[in-house]
Amino acid sequence: MPVLVITGTGTEVGKTVTTAAVAAAALTAGRSVAVLKAAQTGVTPDERGDAEEVARLAGAVTTVEVARYPEPLAPATAARRAGRAPVRPHEIADAAAKLAAEHDLVLVEGAGGLLVRFDEAGGTLADAAELMAAPVLVVASAGLGTLNTTELTARELRRRRLDLLGVVIGSWPGAPDLASRCNVADLPDVAAAPLLGAVPAGAGALTPADFRAGAPSRLAPRLFGTWDAEGFRGRAAP
DSSP: OOEEEEEESSSSSSHHHHHHHHHHHHHHTTOOEEEEESOEESOOTTSOOHHHHHHHHHOSOEEEESOEESSSSOHHHHHHHHTOOOOOHHHHHHHHHHHHTTOSEEEEEEEEETTOOOSTTOOOHHHHHHHHTOOEEEEEOSSTTHHHHHHHHHHHHHHTTOOEEEEEEEEEOSSOOHHHHHHHHHHHHHHTSOEEEEEETTGGGSOHHHHHHHGGGGBOGGGTSOOOHHHHHHHHOO
């Protein structure tokens, strides 16, 4: 798995913190890691972007942005409004291939969900994943509504014959409600893919040292961690 694409079921589901957790766990396992942000929106040139936040939390990773736009919009819209060239799927794939030649693992983090548009032709992260023939990790929210968005994302990946590696809950609440606890059992069913981790809410506010120390325990072995899905499901059961 030299390249792993990480997408979310929407915005604010914990995609960047999950990317950081995977990077930290892989580093702990002795892998060299690069993080490629397909398109960074909503930050100025002097602000820290998502890839840099991953590096702050995870440690010694190589970070690359394909493009950066100042307004917090979908990449195609942000590029158009900024009067700048958009990001095209082949550019994401080319950048990932260059990083994969020098690293054990390249994490490609998208912007928003799987079908958010990057250019005026409708190019998406899914198109880039097809060009890379890379597996996709889906980051989902914990609570009410997540089953629908997760299943829609999984269905699109299967329609494109892309490999859905699994699902990670990007922000597991400290006091999960009934819907969240039921979703632990239901998410693998609707995705037809395994649950591969649960990152606690607020993990991004931990010190980097504490974040790195805890990362492997939040992710399954497939993601370089030690997380026990069955044990977690048993503890969350309503």
